[in-house]
Amino acid sequence: MKTDTRHKGYILGCILLIFAQTVLAKTWTVCNSCGHSSIKQTIQLANAHDTLLVQKGMYREFEILVDKPLYIKGIGYPIVDGEKKGEIFQIRSDGVTLDGLFIINVGVSYTKDNAAIRVIRSKDFLIQNMVLEQLFFGIYLEKSSHGKVYHNRIIGEAVDEYNSGNGIQLWYSSDIEVTKNHVQGTRDGIYLEFSDQITITGNTSMDNLRYGLHFMFSDHDVYTQNTFENNGAGVAVMFSKFITMKNNTFRKNWGTAAYGMLLKEINDAEITGNTFEENTIGINIEGSNRIDYSNNDFIGNGWAIRVIGACYTNTFKGNNFLYNSFDISYNSKLNDNVFEGNFWSSYTGYDLDRNGIGDVPYRPVKLFSYVVNRTPETIVLLRSLFMDIIDFSERVSPVFTPDNLKDDQPLMKIRS
Amino acid sequence: MTIEIKDLHKNFGKNQILKGIDLTIDEGHIYAILGPNGSGKTTLIKSILGMVIPNKGLIAVLDKPIKKDWRYRKKIDYLPQIANFPPNIKVKELIHMIKDLRNSPSAEGELIALFGLEPFLNKKLSTLSGGTKQKVNIVLTFMFDSPLIILDEPTTGLDPMALIRLKELIQREKAQGKTILITSHIMQFVEEMADKILYLLEGEIYFKGNIGELLEQTGEPDFEHAIAALTTTGSHA
Amino acid sequence: MLKILKYSFYDLIRSRWSYIYFLFYLTLGFVLLFLNNDVSKAVITLMNVIIVLIPLIGTIFGVMYYYNSREFTELLLAQPIKRSSIFMGQYFGVAGSLALSLVLGLGIPFVLYGLLRSNAIFDFSLLLVTGAFLTFIFVALSFVIAISNENKIKGFGYAVLLWLFLAVVYDGLFLMSLIVFEEYPLDTFSLVATMLNPIDLSRILILLKLDISALLGYTGAIFKKFFGTDLGFLVSMGILLLWTVVPILGLGHKAKRKDF
Numbered sequence: 001m002k003t004d005t006r007h008k009g010y011i012l013g014c015i016l017l018i019f020a021q022t023v024l025a026k027t028w029t030v031c032n033s034c035g036h037s038s039i040k041q042t043i044q045l046a047n048a049h050d051t052l053l054v055q056k057g058m059y060r061e062f063e064i065l066v067d068k069p070l071y072i073k074g075i076g077y078p079i080v081d082g083e084k085k086g087e088i089f090q091i092r093s094d095g096v097t098l099d100g101l102f103i104i105n106v107g108v109s110y111t112k113d114n115a116a117i118r119v120i121r122s123k124d125f126l127i128q129n130m131v132l133e134q135l136f137f138g139i140y141l142e143k144s145s146h147g148k149v150y151h152n153r154i155i156g157e158a159v160d161e162y163n164s165g166n167g168i169q170l171w172y173s174s175d176i177e178v179t180k181n182h183v184q185g186t187r188d189g190i191y192l193e194f195s196d197q198i199t200i201t202g203n204t205s206m207d208n209l210r211y212g213l214h215f216m217f218s219d220h221d222v223y224t225q226n227t228f229e230n231n232g233a234g235v236a237v238m239f240s241k242f243i244t245m246k247n248n249t250f251r252k253n254w255g256t257a258a259y260g261m262l263l264k265e266i267n268d269a270e271i272t273g274n275t276f277e278e279n280t281i282g283i284n285i286e287g288s289n290r291i292d293y294s295n296n297d298f299i300g301n302g303w304a305i306r307v308i309g310a311c312y313t314n315t316f317k318g319n320n321f322l323y324n325s326f327d328i329s330y331n332s333k334l335n336d337n338v339f340e341g342n343f344w345s346s347y348t349g350y351d352l353d354r355n356g357i358g359d360v361p362y363r364p365v366k367l368f369s370y371v372v373n374r375t376p377e378t379i380v381l382l383r384s385l386f387m388d389i390i391d392f393s394e395r396v397s398p399v400f401t402p403d404n405l406k407d408d409q410p411l412m413k414i415r416s
Numbered sequence: 417m418t419i420e421i422k423d424l425h426k427n428f429g430k431n432q433i434l435k436g437i438d439l440t441i442d443e444g445h446i447y448a449i450l451g452p453n454g455s456g457k458t459t460l461i462k463s464i465l466g467m468v469i470p471n472k473g474l475i476a477v478l479d480k481p482i483k484k485d486w487r488y489r490k491k492i493d494y495l496p497q498i499a500n501f502p503p504n505i506k507v508k509e510l511i512h513m514i515k516d517l518r519n520s521p522s523a524e525g526e527l528i529a530l531f532g533l534e535p536f537l538n539k540k541l542s543t544l545s546g547g548t549k550q551k552v553n554i555v556l557t558f559m560f561d562s563p564l565i566i567l568d569e570p571t572t573g574l575d576p577m578a579l580i581r582l583k584e585l586i587q588r589e590k591a592q593g594k595t596i597l598i599t600s601h602i603m604q605f606v607e608e609m610a611d612k613i614l615y616l617l618e619g620e621i622y623f624k625g626n627i628g629e630l631l632e633q634t635g636e637p638d639f640e641h642a643i644a645a646l647t648t649t650g651s652h653a
Numbered sequence: 654m655l656k657i658l659k660y661s662f663y664d665l666i667r668s669r670w671s672y673i674y675f676l677f678y679l680t681l682g683f684v685l686l687f688l689n690n691d692v693s694k695a696v697i698t699l700m701n702v703i704i705v706l707i708p709l710i711g712t713i714f715g716v717m718y719y720y721n722s723r724e725f726t727e728l729l730l731a732q733p734i735k736r737s738s739i740f741m742g743q744y745f746g747v748a749g750s751l752a753l754s755l756v757l758g759l760g761i762p763f764v765l766y767g768l769l770r771s772n773a774i775f776d777f778s779l780l781l782v783t784g785a786f787l788t789f790i791f792v793a794l795s796f797v798i799a800i801s802n803e804n805k806i807k808g809f810g811y812a813v814l815l816w817l818f819l820a821v822v823y824d825g826l827f828l829m830s831l832i833v834f835e836e837y838p839l840d841t842f843s844l845v846a847t848m849l850n851p852i853d854l855s856r857i858l859i860l861l862k863l864d865i866s867a868l869l870g871y872t873g874a875i876f877k878k879f880f881g882t883d884l885g886f887l888v889s890m891g892i893l894l895l896w897t898v899v900p901i902l903g904l905g906h907k908a909k910r911k912d913f
Contacts, residue, residue: 256874280868302868303868371832374832374835375831375832375835375839376872377831377835377839377840377843377872378831378832379869380843380847380869380872380873380876381824381827382868382869383700383701383704383856383860384704384852385705385820385821385824386820386821386822386823387828389821428912462912462913467727467730467731467913468912468913469911469912486733486734486735486736488733489731489733489734490733492731494731496724496728496731501724501725501728502660502664502725503668503721504664504667504668505660505663505664505667513656513660514732516656517656517657517732518733
């Protein structure tokens with residue numbers, strides 16, 4: 001009995017505490033002219049679960065530590081100016097929400113990865129409607145989980161890789177949604193390292209110095225409906241498993257070493273319904289197996305797909321290959337991948353039985369692309385009459401390119 | 417002296433065409449250059465015109481050596497053997513063009529009337545018959561007033577009427593004191609026109625003189641036989 | 654010379670072939686622009702056509718014109734005109750009228766389409782400049798071949814062989830040497846080999862101005878570094894000029910010594 005009463009008391013205490021917290025939760029107003037003119041000091045005064053309303057104005061502060069669950073909301077986009085002195089917000093507590101702040105001037109450092117907002121070992125956070133400019137790193141999630149990064153604008157002015165940071169970085173984090181953000185002008189737009197169960201949806205990542213999206217050692221992630229445009233090297237997905245990539249758009253990643261997407265050591269992924277348009281290389285595939293490529297559109301790329309190294313049991317079905325300089329480039333004579341039922345704009349066969357499938361197989365690998373793989377300098381013969389003739393003869397009777405690398409059921413009409 | 421040629425040699429490859437020709441052509445005569453096929457008639461004429469470049473020897477026209485010069489051709493009217501003109505040009509334009517190129521006074525109007533070419537003036541050269549082309553050729557040659565006239569097979573394709581006109585024309589030019597060189601296969605025409613005969617054989621001048629001298633030398637009764645005799649004796653010699 | 658040029662030119666621009674040639678480019682220009690609706694893509698397709706067709710047409714036209722006007726040339730030779738003027742006049746007449754067909758035939762549709770307002774104008778002018786250069790080069794080469802060969806068939810054959818060599822065989826040899834010597838640094842070699850062939854040089858010059866130059870990768874970067882500079886551009890224009898001037902001088906040389 002004794003223990004029972006103690007137990008009851010404990011429960012009561014808990015209820016009281018929660019009650020007290022909700023009732024007693026206070027709203028603090030921070031503004032330049034009123035009593036609380038500093039965000040940092042107001043946070044120290046506030047109790048957990050309080051709300052801070054930051055009024056429009058200019059706050060010259062940095063290293064603002066949020067160590068308790070708080071709701072910090074900007075009214076009319078107040079400016080938090082770090083004056084390039086260091087990191088600006090650091091979140092070290094679960095349940096923190098940052099909303100509607102305009103953060104500028106993160107300190108650039110060569111020894112520390114200063115971020116506009118850093119979340120450390122925290123859960124259930126929400127970072128939304130933020131605008132970050134003149135930054136080093138933007139939003140840095142470190143060993144955190146179950147949070148949301150929603151509808152932020154991150155605009156960097158990165159010029160060189162060595163003194164610029166990433167827009168949104170996830171490191172050893174999991175179960176996070178990154179949705180509807182706009183990242184541009186940083187080093188890597190969105191960077192994931194050792195982060196699993198991440199959902200990346202509806203973001204736009206453009207004009208970044210290196211990659212629009214960069215995956216390293218991160219499994220079971222999904223990214224859909226994102227647009228990656230004009231990034232230095234496109235999107236890189238490396239050393240990861242079970243990634244789903246759907247309905248994204250990869251555009252205009254032009255440059256001598258640029259790709260729409262770079263896959264390296266990726267297994268068991270699904271790449272569906274994406275559009276690769278006007279990239280030097282649509283997808284560059286290295287050592288990736290069991291990937292299902294279906295219903296993608298490859299339009300006007302230099303190379304639509306470039307396969308390097310051993311890639312096994314991949315299937316390419318129902319894709320549209322439209323007006324690429326090279327559809328497929330392959331560097332080995334072995335082929336274990338399946339090409340079936342794709343539409344190839346350079347297919348010249350016929351369909352006598354009118355079943356919508358060409359009666360002659362299509363061979364997507366040009367001899368020229370094979371030669372270029374072997375001796376890269378030969379690319380200077382691009383678009384010469386000689387190469388056209390050679391390609392033609394190779395297409396008629398393949399000698400150098402894998403004999404079984406062909407689409408036996410090429411579509412006569414573009415897949416809509 | 418209109419033309420002076422000394423020791424003229426020309427060979428095409430191993431083929432020796434002219435083997436040392438010495439020749440003087442005097443002013444105010446009509447010379448017929450005759451000889452069997454391949455005897456070097458055309459080469460000789462072309463050498464005088466500067467179209468063939470001799471291997472050796474000297475040619476002077478109107479007392480000036482012609483080597484590396486082209487202005488002397490202003491003093492020559494030449495009627496080429498095959499008149500093949502740019503096909504897309506009209507007769508009128510061709511005449512205008514040659515006038516333009518030579519930049520000398522010309523009397524084409526009278527000649528056009530003489531050969532009845534008025535209806536063809538606005539036609540393209542490709543549509544003309546061979547005879548009409550030759551008439552155009554003649555107009556182009558005679559419309560200028562030059563002291564030396566060279567005619568290569570002038571009678572080709574001409575109808576009798578035009579032939580008479582041509583003869584009149586040549587006589588008229590001669591009367592003006594011009595020097596005229598003619599090659600022709602029509603012996604009757606040569607006999608009628610020429611004062612002097614130059615007979616070429618295997619690249620050398622085999623005979624030079626007037627018709628009387630030729631008949632005397634060969635002992636033949638008429639001109640045509642005399643020439644034939646030259647040819648046979650020549651090849652036997 | 655100018656008079657001869659004038660007449661050859663008039664003669665040619667009245668000929669059926671010049672019209673066909675002109676109409677061909679006109680149609681090509683219109684079709685590419687109004688079916689494709691994209692100036693820079695049209696420029697790429699045009700490049701393919703130009704690199705192959707211009708040298709071929711220039712060669713064939715040059716040889717044909719030379720042989721067809723042989724008697725007329727003889728007529729001119731008897732006129733008080735300097736020899737070299739006759740041939741230079743004819744040469745510039747042919748090359749000039751072909752180049753004009755090209756420039757007008759492609760220029761008109763592009764101007765109508767509104768090229769002047771598009772930023773592809775520079776690429777396009779480069780296309781026309783190299784096209785004109787190729788015309789002048791190949792007409793000159795074909796004239797040299799024709800003047801050196803009395804036999805029409807032979808001359809025609811040699812001219813087509815020359816075209817075949819520069820357009821196809823050269824690249825084949827180039828490719829083979831690249832593969833054979835793939836272990837050595839080949840950048841300078843490929844740069845030089847490209848510069849030596851006017852067709853390759855034109856192709857690379859145009860390619861580098863286009864987006865697809867990114868396909869050229871590392872080698873392309875080296876090329877771009879060279880051709881992108883003013884010096885590189887001047888050198889390549891100089892080489893094209895050399896390719897034009899040397900055959901023309903050869904033509905003059907041959908013309909002076911030739912018997913008709």
